Amino acid sequence: MRIKSVVHNVVQKSDGASRPFLGLEDIESGTGRLLVKDLPFKAAEDSICHGPGDVLFSKLRPYLAKSYLPSANGTGTGELLVLRPNAEVNAKFLLYVTLSHPWVAWANTTAYGTKMPRTSWELVGDYRTWLPPLEEQRRIADFLDAETARIDRLAAARDAQLSALEERELAVIGHMLSGGATSQGGRATDWPWLPYIPANWSIGPVYAYYSTVLGKMLNPERASGEKLRPYLRNANVHWYEINTADMASMHFEANEVRRYSVAPGDLLVCEGGAGVAEAAVWDGRIEECYFQKSLHRVRRSSEVPVEWLMYWLRFAKACGVFDASGNLATIPHLTGEQLRQCRIPIPHDGQRLIRETSRRIGDMAKAGTLLNRAQKTLSERRQALITAAVTGQFDVSTASGRNVTDGVTA
Structure with missing residues (x-):
C-alpha cells in the first residue's frame, strides 16, 4: 500500500516558544540515533513541532537516511518531514521502514535539485510498503x-x-617530534603540547627551512583556454595521502607553470575548511599537475625533510594548536603567513x-x-x-x- 494511506505529514509551525530543537546535524545517518546527549533549547518561529510517536525524516539530501523517533515534544528544522502514523502503524516499525534501502532509494529518486537535493511528502508519500x-x-x-x-x-x-x-x-x-626528551636533560620549549626537545636540537620558523606558495585563484575563465591542465584542491588532500580520482582542470599561462606546478617531493597543505592543515607529499603520479589556492605548496630549502613538517602539522592540529587561528565562526584558515611563522623543532637526524x-x-x-x-x-x-x-x-x-x-x- 502507499505510505500516505496510513501515515500523515504533519506541518505545525512553532509558536516561537523555547523548546528542545532538533537539527539535521544532530541525527546520525542510517541508524535513527541522536549524535548529541541533550538537544539545545531554541525559540525558532520557522521550526516545526513534533511529539512522541512521530517519525522524522530528512527531506534534504535523503540519501543520508536521517530518521529519528522523538520521545518527547519538541521542535525541529523545517528540513524534516514529520510523519505521524495512524492506528494501523507502529511508530518504531515506521522508523525502520524509513531506514530501509527501498525507502531511502525512493526518497532519493524523487528528490529534485543537484547541489542540495530534496524530496517532499507529495513525492515520497507515494512509496509502496508492505504492512x-x-x-x-x-x-x-x-x-x-x-x-x-x-x-x-x-x-x-x-x-x-x-x-x-x-x-x-x-x-x-x-x-x-620531541626526540624522546624529558625534563631531565631536555630543552624546554614553552609549548604545553610538546614541552621538551633534545638539548642539541634547535627551534625555528617554517620559512627558515621551507619555501611556501599558495596556489592559483579560481576565475570564471578557468575552464577555457588552450592549456587546460589538471590541478589539486583541498578535497584531494588528506593526511598522508592524495586522491586523484576526482580531478578538475584549469587554464595555466606559460609564466604560471613554475609557480603553480607540483613536483615529486612537494608537500601540499590544506589552507582552509574542515581539513585545514591536512598534508601529504606529492608522488608525481601525474606528469604535469598544478594546485589551486586552497592549498599551500611547501618545498624543502634546507636539510629538514618536508615529511617532518607534515608530521608536525598532524600532531599540532590534534593538540588544538590551530583552534585559535583564522575565523572559526565561519571556516578556519591557515594562511600563508601563519604557516611560514609557525615555529617547529629542528632535529639533527x-x-x-x-x-x-x-x-x-x-x-x-x-x-x-x-x-x-x-x-x-x-x-x-x-x-x-x-x-x-x-x-x-x-x-x-x-x-x-x-x-x-x-x-x-x-
Missing part, C-alpha cells in the same frame, strides 16, 4: 531493536580500536626519525584499513537486516536467537 498486522509490526520492531543493538555494540568496539590506533599514531609522532616513524604509521594504517572495512561491512549488514525484516523477507519469530545478519541481502 503486516500491528502485532507483527511490533515483533519486527522489537527484533530489530535487539539485533541492531548487537551490531552497534560490535561497531562501538571497532570504533574504540580505531580511536586507540589514532592515539597510538599521535604518540609515535609526538615521540619523534630527521631523515632517520622519519623513516622509522613512517614505517610504524604505515603498519597502523594497514590495521586501520582493515578495521574501517569491518565497520563498513557491519553498516551494510545492519541496513540489509532492516530492509529484509520490514519487507517480509523472513519471519522474525523464527529468526530470533540466531545470527540472521549472515547471508541477508538488501
Whole structure:
C-alpha cells in the first residue's frame, strides 16, 4: 500500500516558544540515533513541532537516511518531514521502514535539485510498503531493536580500536617530534603540547627551512583556454595521502607553470575548511599537475625533510594548536603567513626519525584499513537486516536467537 494511506505529514509551525530543537546535524545517518546527549533549547518561529510517536525524516539530501523517533515534544528544522502514523502503524516499525534501502532509494529518486537535493511528502508519500498486522509490526520492531543493538555494540568496539590506533599514531609522532626528551636533560620549549626537545636540537620558523606558495585563484575563465591542465584542491588532500580520482582542470599561462606546478617531493597543505592543515607529499603520479589556492605548496630549502613538517602539522592540529587561528565562526584558515611563522623543532637526524616513524604509521594504517572495512561491512549488514525484516523477507519469530545478519541481502 502507499505510505500516505496510513501515515500523515504533519506541518505545525512553532509558536516561537523555547523548546528542545532538533537539527539535521544532530541525527546520525542510517541508524535513527541522536549524535548529541541533550538537544539545545531554541525559540525558532520557522521550526516545526513534533511529539512522541512521530517519525522524522530528512527531506534534504535523503540519501543520508536521517530518521529519528522523538520521545518527547519538541521542535525541529523545517528540513524534516514529520510523519505521524495512524492506528494501523507502529511508530518504531515506521522508523525502520524509513531506514530501509527501498525507502531511502525512493526518497532519493524523487528528490529534485543537484547541489542540495530534496524530496517532499507529495513525492515520497507515494512509496509502496508492505504492512503486516500491528502485532507483527511490533515483533519486527522489537527484533530489530535487539539485533541492531548487537551490531552497534560490535561497531562501538571497532570504533574504540580505531580511536586507540589514532592515539597510538599521535604518540609515535609526538615521540619523534620531541626526540624522546624529558625534563631531565631536555630543552624546554614553552609549548604545553610538546614541552621538551633534545638539548642539541634547535627551534625555528617554517620559512627558515621551507619555501611556501599558495596556489592559483579560481576565475570564471578557468575552464577555457588552450592549456587546460589538471590541478589539486583541498578535497584531494588528506593526511598522508592524495586522491586523484576526482580531478578538475584549469587554464595555466606559460609564466604560471613554475609557480603553480607540483613536483615529486612537494608537500601540499590544506589552507582552509574542515581539513585545514591536512598534508601529504606529492608522488608525481601525474606528469604535469598544478594546485589551486586552497592549498599551500611547501618545498624543502634546507636539510629538514618536508615529511617532518607534515608530521608536525598532524600532531599540532590534534593538540588544538590551530583552534585559535583564522575565523572559526565561519571556516578556519591557515594562511600563508601563519604557516611560514609557525615555529617547529629542528632535529639533527630527521631523515632517520622519519623513516622509522613512517614505517610504524604505515603498519597502523594497514590495521586501520582493515578495521574501517569491518565497520563498513557491519553498516551494510545492519541496513540489509532492516530492509529484509520490514519487507517480509523472513519471519522474525523464527529468526530470533540466531545470527540472521549472515547471508541477508538488501
